[in-house]
Amino acid sequence: xxxxxxxxxxxxxxxxxxxxxxxxxVEDTDAFSNAQDAINSIKKKTxxxxxxxxxxxxxxxxxxxxxxxxxxxxxxxxxxxxxxxxKQLKSNTAQxxxxxxxxxxxxxxxxxxxxxxx
Numbered sequence: 128x129x130x131x132x133x134x135x136x137x138x139x140x141x142x143x144x145x146x147x148x149x150x151x152x153v154e155d156t157d158a159f160s161n162a163q164d165a166i167n168s169i170k171k172k173t174x175x176x177x178x179x180x181x182x183x184x185x186x187x188x189x190x191x192x193x194x195x196x197x198x199x200x201x202x203x204x205x206x207x208x209x210x211x212x213x214k215q216l217k218s219n220t221a222q223x224x225x226x227x228x229x230x231x232x233x234x235x236x237x238x239x240x241x242x243x244x245x
Contacts, residue, residue, distance in 0.1 A: 131177050
């Protein structure tokens with residue numbers, strides 16, 4: 128399984144990479160702090176799972192990345208993490224078939240279940 132993590136907080140990003148790297152089914156994990164770098168990489172190698180923050184600071188949001196992933200793969204799992212309004216995020220992503228939304232702060236076990244559950 129190939130997982131891409133996009134999170135503008137370096138501490139959170141590092142924790143997520145460590146979390147996923149310990150799982151037996153994960154072959155590779157890439158992490159990015161912004162949407163554009165992630166999009167450039169995803170166009171070369173599509174992830175099986177995208178875990179992205181909605182609000183990435185400057186530039187595009189996680190929604191833009193999710194749209195690219197969905198264009199490339201209808202089967203990729205997409206998990207959004209956000210500290211903002213879940214209702215607004217869901218309305219912005221309704222057409223993208225998002226599997227999970229987690230509101231910050233969340234427990235790592237919640238994220239683990241969202242990523243590794245069928």
